[in-house]
Amino acid sequence: MSRPSEFLPTLQALVQCYQAFETFSAADIRGLGLTPPQFDIVATLGNTAGMTATELGEKTLITKGTLTGVVDRLVGRGLVERTAHGSDRRCQIIRLTPSGEALFARVFPSHMAYMAECFADSGAADHERWQGALRALEQIFRKKEKA
Template identity: 45%
Template sequence: MGLTTTQFDVIATLGNQPPMTCKDLGEKTLVTKGTLTGVLERLEVKGILERKLNPEDARSQMIGLTKEGQALFERVFPMHLQHLEKAFSKLSEKELAEVTKSLQVINHIFTN
């Protein structure tokens, strides 16, 4: 799709969402601040995302997709879902249940 894994992760996180702070984006993507800064700069240069001052805190910026970025999200995300569906369809119902349970445990560890 012409995107790095991290670029795709950022676009997928911002897609169909209101703009968010860099801190929130980093927490949602698990991308370090240093890496995220470079990724955001490259996506901004490509016209995929924009930064605006945070109206609630002028020390931070709100990161959101541009119209072009949202169109890119709407084009690539369905392909990503098809790719995942193809991969996960190879699992039995029991295996899928086990994977789901394991991911829920991992999610709980990271969010609590």
């Protein structure tokens, strides 16, 4: 067993890091006229032929109940559309409209460039260190949730 004085600083560092990212990223996304979940969806659907709501939810980490509302708003703005799935009438294929494709082509590169500035001085070794640490920490939580 571990003591809080050992692991609490790790959890605080995780939350503070995530918040810093979210705040920084969202400021740019809002300036592009989207909310962060909306951007995630548009970015995920870009350069694809569409996908089911379940698949979209898995990729964006948005739960299905929330996804309905976010997609509703994007449909209302004419950026995505729901089309029938060929063989399974429970499913829908969600995909970008031409207007949504145009938005994707504009905002995705813009936001990538914005984020790239952060990492101008970071090398491959930095990324390996971050990804290695983050994936190990993620497993810490996932291994317990199975039990």
